[in-house]
Amino acid sequence: MKEIEGGITSVSGIRATGVASGIKATGAKDLVLIVCDEIATSAGTFTSNKVKSAPVLVSMERIKSGKAQAVVANSGNANACTGEQGLNDARRMAEIAGNELKISSELVLVASTGKIGRTMPMDKVESGIKLAVSQLSYTGGHEAAQAIMTTDTFQKEVAVEFDIQGKKAHIGGMVKGAGMINPNMATMLCFMATDVSIDQSLLQEALKTAVDRSFNMVCIDGDMSTNDTVIILANGKAGNDKINQHNDDYNIFLDALTYSTTKLAKMIAKDGEGATKFIELQIKGAKTEQDARISAHAISRSPLLKCALFGEDPNWGRIMSSLGSSGIEMDQNAVDIWLDDLKIVENGVTTGFKEESAKDVLKKAEYNITIDLKIGNANATLWTCDLSYDYVKINVV
Amino acid sequence: MKEIEGGITSVSGIRATGVASGIKATGAKDLVLIVCDEIATSAGTFTSNKVKSAPVLVSMERIKSGKAQAVVANSGNANACTGEQGLNDARRMAEIAGNELKISSELVLVASTGKIGRTMPMDKVESGIKLAVSQLSYTGGHEAAQAIMTTDTFQKEVAVEFDIQGKKAHIGGMVKGAGMINPNMATMLCFMATDVSIDQSLLQEALKTAVDRSFNMVCIDGDMSTNDTVIILANGKAGNDKINQHNDDYNIFLDALTYSTTKLAKMIAKDGEGATKFIELQIKGAKTEQDARISAHAISRSPLLKCALFGEDPNWGRIMSSLGSSGIEMDQNAVDIWLDDLKIVENGVTTGFKEESAKDVLKKAEYNITIDLKIGNANATLWTCDLSYDYVKINVV
Numbered sequence: 001m002k003e004i005e006g007g008i009t010s011v012s013g014i015r016a017t018g019v020a021s022g023i024k025a026t027g028a029k030d031l032v033l034i035v036c037d038e039i040a041t042s043a044g045t046f047t048s049n050k051v052k053s054a055p056v057l058v059s060m061e062r063i064k065s066g067k068a069q070a071v072v073a074n075s076g077n078a079n080a081c082t083g084e085q086g087l088n089d090a091r092r093m094a095e096i097a098g099n100e101l102k103i104s105s106e107l108v109l110v111a112s113t114g115k116i117g118r119t120m121p122m123d124k125v126e127s128g129i130k131l132a133v134s135q136l137s138y139t140g141g142h143e144a145a146q147a148i149m150t151t152d153t154f155q156k157e158v159a160v161e162f163d164i165q166g167k168k169a170h171i172g173g174m175v176k177g178a179g180m181i182n183p184n185m186a187t188m189l190c191f192m193a194t195d196v197s198i199d200q201s202l203l204q205e206a207l208k209t210a211v212d213r214s215f216n217m218v219c220i221d222g223d224m225s226t227n228d229t230v231i232i233l234a235n236g237k238a239g240n241d242k243i244n245q246h247n248d249d250y251n252i253f254l255d256a257l258t259y260s261t262t263k264l265a266k267m268i269a270k271d272g273e274g275a276t277k278f279i280e281l282q283i284k285g286a287k288t289e290q291d292a293r294i295s296a297h298a299i300s301r302s303p304l305l306k307c308a309l310f311g312e313d314p315n316w317g318r319i320m321s322s323l324g325s326s327g328i329e330m331d332q333n334a335v336d337i338w339l340d341d342l343k344i345v346e347n348g349v350t351t352g353f354k355e356e357s358a359k360d361v362l363k364k365a366e367y368n369i370t371i372d373l374k375i376g377n378a379n380a381t382l383w384t385c386d387l388s389y390d391y392v393k394i395n396v397v
Numbered sequence: 398m399k400e401i402e403g404g405i406t407s408v409s410g411i412r413a414t415g416v417a418s419g420i421k422a423t424g425a426k427d428l429v430l431i432v433c434d435e436i437a438t439s440a441g442t443f444t445s446n447k448v449k450s451a452p453v454l455v456s457m458e459r460i461k462s463g464k465a466q467a468v469v470a471n472s473g474n475a476n477a478c479t480g481e482q483g484l485n486d487a488r489r490m491a492e493i494a495g496n497e498l499k500i501s502s503e504l505v506l507v508a509s510t511g512k513i514g515r516t517m518p519m520d521k522v523e524s525g526i527k528l529a530v531s532q533l534s535y536t537g538g539h540e541a542a543q544a545i546m547t548t549d550t551f552q553k554e555v556a557v558e559f560d561i562q563g564k565k566a567h568i569g570g571m572v573k574g575a576g577m578i579n580p581n582m583a584t585m586l587c588f589m590a591t592d593v594s595i596d597q598s599l600l601q602e603a604l605k606t607a608v609d610r611s612f613n614m615v616c617i618d619g620d621m622s623t624n625d626t627v628i629i630l631a632n633g634k635a636g637n638d639k640i641n642q643h644n645d646d647y648n649i650f651l652d653a654l655t656y657s658t659t660k661l662a663k664m665i666a667k668d669g670e671g672a673t674k675f676i677e678l679q680i681k682g683a684k685t686e687q688d689a690r691i692s693a694h695a696i697s698r699s700p701l702l703k704c705a706l707f708g709e710d711p712n713w714g715r716i717m718s719s720l721g722s723s724g725i726e727m728d729q730n731a732v733d734i735w736l737d738d739l740k741i742v743e744n745g746v747t748t749g750f751k752e753e754s755a756k757d758v759l760k761k762a763e764y765n766i767t768i769d770l771k772i773g774n775a776n777a778t779l780w781t782c783d784l785s786y787d788y789v790k791i792n793v794v
Binding site: 048049050051052078080081082083085115116117118225226303315316317318320321323324325327328330332333345347348349350387 | 445446447448449475477478479480482512513514515622623700712713714715717718720721722724725727729730742744745746747784
């Protein structure tokens with residue numbers, strides 16, 4: 001497998017574009033359209049928040065068919081907490097796109113991100129979709145990735161190429177992240193495509209596995225969105241015999257998909273609102289994988305620790321404290337902690353490390369924190385960032 | 398019951414003081430001593446963090462006897478994650494105090510707050526305790542309350558007087574709070590005394606109930622400390638017949654105790670690190686009391702919402718989002734939300750309230766947010782604050 005230049009339109013048979021429809025008052029791009037030449041096998045994962053946006057409710061319903069041909073999405077308005085009107089608007093977005101594309105609106109998935117509680121400006125959405133249809137392009141992935149950005153500071157795309165049954169296969173995709181990112185996804189919209197031919201239930205299973213290992217292991221601020229959506233369309237253009245069991249081909253696809261979603265997940269952490277540090281947090285030696293994941297999330301959610309990381313202060317006590325409050329099984333006298341290769345805690349107490357050596361790591365823009373609980377064999381890896389003045393500044397409104 | 402001027406030494410037979418021992422480099426007061434003339438019935442609640450400081454481990458062990466005569470505590474060093482040495486130091490603190498006071502060191506409880514991971518400067522602790530013993534006073538409550546402060550900006554004391562069996566009874570106490578405050582307590586040290594005569598197991602039960610309704614319903618930042626300690630000493634000087642069942646006298650005492658701890662808890666929220674707003678959050682109509690408490694904590698822990706409150710922005714979508722991600726039973730189409738008396742959400746969607754009216758509430762230094770889930774009869778009240786630039790500034794080291 002190798003990474004290649006590009007994004008979702010690196011997959012053949014996929015057209016995309018992003019346009020400015022006027023939903024964003026700034027005039028920035030805010031409407032995304034992704035279209036597959038033929039009906040594709042589709043799978044999706046959605047927010048586990050009990051408050052779900054209208055487009056999430058509509059797409060969750062439609063994904064059950066396992067078939068889709070287009071995705072229409074907007075930034076600038078979440079269409080969440082908008083009641084019956086919101087549901088009508090989400091369905092209408094799909095209907096407008098379906099009509100313009102001359103396909104069934106049941107084959108159009110919908111997603112939104114932005115402020116909660118405002119009804120959609122449907123006149124702008126309608127003209128935006130019409131404009132987008134007129135601009136659809138086999139090289140439009142970049143424009144689409146731009147148009148789903150909200151407080152993101154850079155666009156996030158990935159494309160990989162790999163061999164399956166001697167055929168060249170591809171996965172391409174885009175994501176938006178930035179704030180409100182945490183366990184079980186966030187306002188995180190991710191649209192992926194692949195030319196691999198694969199059974200729908202295996203596509204769904206692979207997507208869920210890849211999301212669990214990647215997007216669900218990103219923590220910016222501990223908040224979880226009402227709008228999180230990950231969608232993949234598989235059009236079979238690679239020409240492989242359909243993957244319909246857990247064989248080597250499935251594993252090749254799963255690895256490529258996990259690589260792709262992990263790459264996008266790391267970009268989300270790097271672009272955390274106000275973030276100045278990108279941290280890979282590794283938990284080792286936990287009793288269970290669940291414990292490893294829970295403790296990783298608890299540590300990365302601590303505002304106290306995140307402020308200390310922003311301040312480049314080796315305040316490992318805040319790691320110990322978060323670990324202990326996470327509720328996992330642990331022995332405080334067994335814990336080891338490293339900053340990159342510098343061991344700072346052994347068996348729950350300081351190693352007497354030099355503060356200067358710790359600061360040498362902490363002043364880097366990217367580093368690893370490793371925690372060995374030494375009571376089991378389960379591991380987890382999570383990507384997170386610090387909490388800076390700018391996070392507050394970005395989120396005061 | 399009425400509130401009176403004073404603090405812990407408003408209870409007769411209680412001496413206290415606070416001195417500067419040099420643990421804090423600033424030269425501020427950092428050592429507290431509280432002594433009861435006779436052996437008192439004692440009860441305590443401690444952090445549920447699995448990483449516990451040495452003094453917490455020592456005091457948890459000693460409180461089992463139900464008897465205590467003194468509390469020695471320090472700020473400036475948490476004596477947490479300090480291994481065997483830390484345990485020895487915590488026991489030694491009690492031993493020094495016991496020797497100086499000429500009482501058994503088993504009757505001395507210990508508490509610490511400050512930075513995690515550093516061993517105690519025992520020479521300073523020893524001379525500090527000796528100085529404190531020489532300064533003990535029946536009016537020394539204020540000095541003691543000053544000496545347990547860390548990032549607190551004001552000292553936090555309470556004293557109440559109430560009638561029990563025709564006798565005048567009292568409760569007095571002090572607390573420190575500020576940062577690292579959340580569910581199940583925080584680095585929160587609270588020392589209380591009462592002259593009520595009460596059975597030890599009922600004292601423990603009353604304390605636990607009062608703490609659950611007060612300190613455990615304060616949320617500053619979602620972090621939980623390794624050092625949280627609440628201790629109460631009951632010396633029986635009020636002269637009432639010992640309370641040894643759940644009768645009216647017990648309820649009078651419980652009400653007075655809950656009033657006192659609630660008063661202190663609210664002071665903690667008002668003095669949250671960097672806080673500019675004090676918010677009483679009321680959850681109504683939840684299916685269970687646990688759901689009400691869980692959702693109150695989830696909402697008050699949201700950095701996104703807390704930043705919006707700092708910015709005085711009526712971003713109720715962040716309330717809905719936190720509510721939905723808390724995992725409680727709910728119907729997003731049933732939720733009502735008020736800012737003071739202004740209803741801003743009805744049945745999950747905006748009431749179309751005037752933004753100006755909402756801002757009139759949000760710009761106040763203190764206000765209420767009320768959420769009615771309308772699916773049950775359980776309620777909870779929590780006190781919280783906003784997240785400001787200053788929170789980050791205070792916590793970068």
